[in-house]
Amino acid sequence: MSVLSNPLFWQVGVPVFLIVLGYLVGSARERAHYRSILARERILRDLPIISTRRVPEDFPGLGPAPETRMVEGSAVISLDYFKRFLAQLKMLFGGRVTAYESLIDRARREALLRMRGEARAIGASVIVNVRMETASISKGGRGAIGTIEVLAYGTAALPAGGTGVGRVR
């Protein structure tokens, strides 16, 4: 009871606890996420993503008139308490904010992977005209980014008639 009524507990103890918790759990989760991203990127390496506006005419395996279907993937990723604190501190000095860099990198790669996963499921051989959009779902307050959403979308091209490899629809 005496600890809970001590203002120092609320003003220093709780934030420090959250920062330590955020650091320990947050960095473990980030490492695990990167491992999973790298593993899936290795599997999907043979499904190219290109940002040209037309399906390449000589793409191997696609006839002159491939079937096309829109595919998309998105991810909402949040900073942990420690990195949020670090980023706010960095804002005082300016310069490179690595905490935000890894946040955006993770979200973007995750969104691309989900889009490619969807394309793989319908048996696509390439995804063209890929666009990415980033939106900040502000939760940090005071103008800081805390949570971002990345959306990746494009058009998957598959052989006409569909060879039916793992087709979902």
Next chain:
Amino acid sequence: MIVSTLEYVPGKTVTAHLGIVQGSTVRAKHLGRDFLAGLKNIVGGELGAYTELLSDARAEALQRMEQQARAVGANAVLNVRFATSSVAQGAAELLAYGTAVTVD
């Protein structure tokens, strides 16, 4: 209905342009989800509930766009784009738009 981010349909020709069609929806996050997300904010990582909320909303925007395209007699929507804008604290509008055409 062909929905595509390309400006053409491979192997087909566009026979008529019917103008822009769009679909949108405004969604707010609900309190329970927001509370859980608040907890998740301490340890960071993916906020699965929000990913789901936004992709559901986007699917609905696309569906409304297709409905509008059908209403004007189109059989394809080309050059589709998405846009997200936050209308108020805690609410977001998701918009999908494209050009309705008939292809043959």
